[in-house]
Amino acid sequence: MSSAKQSKGQALSWQVQGGVIELALHREPCNELGSLSLLEFEKFASALDDLERDAHTLIVYSELKCGFCAGADLRELYQQSQTRGELQASRGVRDFLERIHRVLNRIDGAPLTTIAAVHGVTFGGGFELALACDLIIADKMARFCFPELRLGLIPGFGGIPRLKRDLGNAFVRDLLLTGRSVNATKAQQVGLVSQVVSEGEALRAARATAAQVGKFDRQTSSTAKRFIKPIPLDELRKEIDIFCELFARSAVQAGLKRFVESTDAQPYLP
Amino acid sequence: MTFMETAEKTLDEILTLAAAHFKVPREELSPDEDFFKALRIDSLQTLDLLTKLENHFRVELPDYELQGVTDFRTLATKIQARL
Numbered sequence A: 001m002s003s004a005k006q007s008k009g010q011a012l013s014w015q016v017q018g019g020v021i022e023l024a025l026h027r028e029p030c031n032e033l034g035s036l037s038l039l040e041f042e043k044f045a046s047a048l049d050d051l052e053r054d055a056h057t058l059i060v061y062s063e064l065k066c067g068f069c070a071g072a073d074l075r076e077l078y079q080q081s082q083t084r085g086e087l088q089a090s091r092g093v094r095d096f097l098e099r100i101h102r103v104l105n106r107i108d109g110a111p112l113t114t115i116a117a118v119h120g121v122t123f124g125g126g127f128e129l130a131l132a133c134d135l136i137i138a139d140k141m142a143r144f145c146f147p148e149l150r151l152g153l154i155p156g157f158g159g160i161p162r163l164k165r166d167l168g169n170a171f172v173r174d175l176l177l178t179g180r181s182v183n184a185t186k187a188q189q190v191g192l193v194s195q196v197v198s199e200g201e202a203l204r205a206a207r208a209t210a211a212q213v214g215k216f217d218r219q220t221s222s223t224a225k226r227f228i229k230p231i232p233l234d235e236l237r238k239e240i241d242i243f244c245e246l247f248a249r250s251a252v253q254a255g256l257k258r259f260v261e262s263t264d265a266q267p268y269l270p
Numbered sequence B: 001m002t003f004m005e006t007a008e009k010t011l012d013e014i015l016t017l018a019a020a021h022f023k024v025p026r027e028e029l030s031p032d033e034d035f036f037k038a039l040r041i042d043s044l045q046t047l048d049l050l051t052k053l054e055n056h057f058r059v060e061l062p063d064y065e066l067q068g069v070t071d072f073r074t075l076a077t078k079i080q081a082r083l
Helices: A035-055 A073-082 A086-108 A125-132 A161-167 A169-178 A184-189 A203-211 A218-228 A233-247 A250-261 B005-020 B035-039 B045-057 B072-080
Strands: A006-008 A012-017 A020-027 A057-062 A066-068 A111-120 A121-123 A133-137 A142-147 A182-184 A195-197
Touching: A006 A035, A012 A035, A012 A169, A020 A035, A035 A086, A057 A066, A057 A203, A066 A125, A073 A086, A073 A250, A086 A125, A086 A233, A111 A125, A111 A203, A121 A125, A125 A142, A125 A161, A133 A184, A133 A203, A142 A184, A142 B045, A161 A169, A161 A233, A182 A184, A182 B045, A184 A195, A195 A203, B005 B045, B005 B072, B035 B045, B045 B072
Parallel strands: A020 A057, A057 A111, A066 A121, A111 A133, A121 A142, A133 A195
Antiparallel strands: A006 A012, A012 A020, A142 A182
């Protein structure tokens, strides 16, 4: 099902109602971001040109119980790196990153107020998607993490520059260099999350916030946003280069292999 | 309350909380049991348990400290150390 105002895909769907665009993620098992999701995000980014004419707010949320998004599809990433030659795999990773950066930059700079309504796992690429939004509203079971260093990588979807834009460098280093996850209360304490709500209430709270946002003059809101939320383009480009450089190392491939092939309840993570 | 009594209380609260959250009869859980098996949970659900425990005890538990922890008693010790 697809029209100017709504679309239903395999990984995500959207609809516009009363000036609010709702983008729902629903790819099992936990909204892993792979080539299918990327294609649908690109379709959404293209549709935004039309959608945002009649809207003041974008809400991104997950329909899945496990959480908002578990991050990049590491299985697909690993399989592609195994089936392609080294050079082709490296080009494939860079191409994927550049495309997802274009989508996230589009969401980041949209002349709308954007809200990530999160619950459960908000890890890696999922965390980076939330960081592209203006506000994060979390239910108290939400958990945030950049686990990439545990696999010999850095976040690749804009995580470090965007987190650095929003928070103190000490907390950015803590999350990045330890790879630990933090809950919604901690995330609110450090200024990452604007509201913590009861379990299952994030979308409702995001809709209430959207109703408030809709009372203001849209041009004023988008001007204020442009003023306060510049996109760190130079650092984002640098991040892609560093990620690609690290990805080529054999230690990363070995770490990914162990993680992807693990059948333990607690998969391998150093 | 002595340290030992507090530790036992922490353990009991963990068992009660885990049983309620994962809908497993409380009497089926024992302190030295492997909680992955007892609760029939995977790694993502373990994060749910971690968040529940952090919210309940108002502590922060870095997940790397829990790597390799599989039984409720050791989990209680980790929480106890941060109360």
